[in-house]
Amino acid sequence: MTRTEFLHQFHHLRLTRREPDYPLKAEARPAAVLIPLLDYGDKLHVLLTERAHHLRHHPGQISFPGGAVEESDETVVEAAMREANEEIGLPRQNVEVIGLLPSYRTVSRYKVAPVIGFVDPNFQPQLDANEVESAFEVPLAHLLDRRNHLVHTTHRDKRPFPIYFIPWQDKMIWGVTAAILRNLSHHIHP
Template sequence: MNRADFLRQFHHLRQTHREPDYPLKSRGRPAAVLIPLMDYGNELTVLLTERAHHLRHHPGQISFPGGAVDEVDNSVFDAALREAREEIGMPSENVEIIGVLPNYRTVSGYQIAPVVGFVEPSFTPVIDPNEVESAFEVPLAHVLNRKNHLIHTARKGKRSSPIYFIPWNEHMIWGATAAILRNLSHHIHP
């Protein structure tokens, strides 16, 4: 899938299926992630990060660059770009924002805005070791192909919730990151 193919599918007016998120009792703390689509001309990849192993919450989990929306941020777009700059040194001028997916609420109390942007791949990631262990790319076609998605159902009391997994080489993309990628998949391939 290249940029033109992606844009043709991304910018549509169809109502698409969304995976269930966590039903928070309140609005949730605003957060934003960047879905960085590395544009190599004939192919798009997604740049993901592995969270630092010493972190208290979600150590070693695969994620998008992102985090809480701070007071300094004017929008979720600003927050996503700021977090990408802080975590992996991605210059904002290398990113062309093309849209945002519907918010995704998490069990940890966040309401995440998944910001989608094309990235000029001419930068070398500079990892902040306080937040990120490593960064790697996955072909967009792989994460959008629902044949590559695994679903586990977790039960807590009378409630059951799906947990999504997308294996890639030695990495396991799961949880909110996999669910957001699955929502992107529904958006691109309804």
């Protein structure tokens, strides 16, 4: 999929299917992540991070750059850009934001706003070792292909709740990251 094909599909107005998020009974804390699309001309890749192994919450989990919205952030886009800069050294001017996906609520009581942006593929990540163990790329086509998505159903509050997994080489993308990618897949390939 090229940048032009992606933009055509992304900006095409239509209602798309969304994966169920976690039904919260209390107010969620706002958060934002950046889905960094690296444009190689004839194909797009997504830059993902592996969280540092010493972290208390979700050590080693695959994620997008991002985190909680701070009081200093005027918008969720600013929060995603700030977090991407802190975690992988991505300057704001190196990101062309093209839009957002609907927010996704998590069991840890966050309402995550996924921000999508194009990033120059020559960008060299500068990882914050306190937060990020590694960064790697995955072809967008692999992530959007629902034949690569695995679904495990668990129960929360006596109701079935799906957990998504997307294997890539020796990595397993799962949880919120996989659910957001699945929502992007529904948006691009309804």
